Amino acid sequence: MTTLNRFAQKTVIVTGAASGIGRATLIRLVSEGAIALAVDLNEDGLKESVKLAQSAVSGGGRASHVVASIADEAAVKKIVADFVAKEGGLDVLVNMAGLIRVSHTPETSFEQFMSVLQINLGGTFLFCREALPHLIKRRGNIVNAASTSSYFGHPYMAAYAASKGGVAAMTHTLAWEFLKSGVRVNAVAPGGIATPLAQSVGGMFPEGADQSLFGHLQPMAGFGQPENVAGVIAMLASADGAHVNGEVVRIDGGVHS
Numbered sequence: 001m002t003t004l005n006r007f008a009q010k011t012v013i014v015t016g017a018a019s020g021i022g023r024a025t026l027i028r029l030v031s032e033g034a035i036a037l038a039v040d041l042n043e044d045g046l047k048e049s050v051k052l053a054q055s056a057v058s059g060g061g062r063a064s065h066v067v068a069s070i071a072d073e074a075a076v077k078k079i080v081a082d083f084v085a086k087e088g089g090l091d092v093l094v095n096m097a098g099l100i101r102v103s104h105t106p107e108t109s110f111e112q113f114m115s116v117l118q119i120n121l122g123g124t125f126l127f128c129r130e131a132l133p134h135l136i137k138r139r140g141n142i143v144n145a146a147s148t149s150s151y152f153g154h155p156y157m158a159a160y161a162a163s164k165g166g167v168a169a170m171t172h173t174l175a176w177e178f179l180k181s182g183v184r185v186n187a188v189a190p191g192g193i194a195t196p197l198a199q200s201v202g203g204m205f206p207e208g209a210d211q212s213l214f215g216h217l218q219p220m221a222g223f224g225q226p227e228n229v230a231g232v233i234a235m236l237a238s239a240d241g242a243h244v245n246g247e248v249v250r251i252d253g254g255v256h257s
């Protein structure tokens with residue numbers, strides 16, 4: 001439990017909030033006073049996250065949820081517009097929703113490849129696009145989910161790595177594009193964080209996968225916890241991160257140092 005209250009009166013949207021890093025971020029921001037909207041496909045997970053966040057409230061924080069895919073353009077427009085209409089504005093957008101697929105590249109269909117890009121990169125774009133006009137009014141900020149795969153080779157994850165490289169590139173570009181408006185855009189690049197996503201990867205490697213290629217992907221420092229990432233997101237999204245912009249913060253225990 002934190003004693004900080006950096007998000008008092010701040011309105012935030014957290015996608016991917018039903019699980020893992022998104023859930024830990026929702027709890028952290030609400031525990032620091034945020035008025036939060038949790039977005040995810042997984043309704044049961046969302047309800048549990050909101051319950052956990054409410055029980056972590058110390059100041060005026062509160063949370064509600066909406067079930068939707070981040071790649072549903074009409075839904076994203078409505079979610080942002082409805083939240084802003086209800087709460088009066090938007091201060092912070094945290095884009096954590098994402099998924100991973102693992103396969104031999106020659107056996108990956110174009111459809112499979114594009115479906116990962118559509119969600120991880122396209123969904124992140126949609127939320128950024130809809131949120132930015134409102135963030136400008138509040139001089140707010142965005143924190144996106146990149147990955148160590150944005151910068152380092154992750155075999156059998158061409159689509160995932162391409163989507164996360166795209167998120168990192170889009171983060172740098174939006175930071176420049178909105179520099180003069182006072183909106184900051186940063187990202188985290190986690191690696192080896194103990195969440196359902198990371199823990200499912202081991203069981204996803206295709207038959208015949210070359211294990212010798214995975215040396216640098218082993219979490220030698222042990223798996224990190226979602227809270228380790230949530231704490232960095234909270235710093236970036238708060239006034240403590242006021243002079244951090246266009247940064248992608250690697251959080252992997254040093255495995256890629």
Ligand SMILES: NC(=O)c1ccc[n+]([C@@H]2O[C@H](COP(=O)([O-])OP(=O)(O)OC[C@H]3O[C@@H](n4cnc5c(N)ncnc54)[C@H](O)[C@@H]3O)[C@@H](O)[C@H]2O)c1
Binds near residue numbers: 146
């Ligand atoms: N865990 C790690 O080691 C790690 C490493 C690098 C990057 N990341 C990134 O961090 C983010 C959070 O991942 P996590 O590890 O907490 O995973 P997680 O699986 O625990 O959480 C991801 C959440 O995103 C939701 N989601 C997936 N597709 C969605 C869609 N179309 N619309 C709405 N919600 C959707 C899922 O339902 C889930 O609740 C992801 O973007 C992931 O790629 C995680």
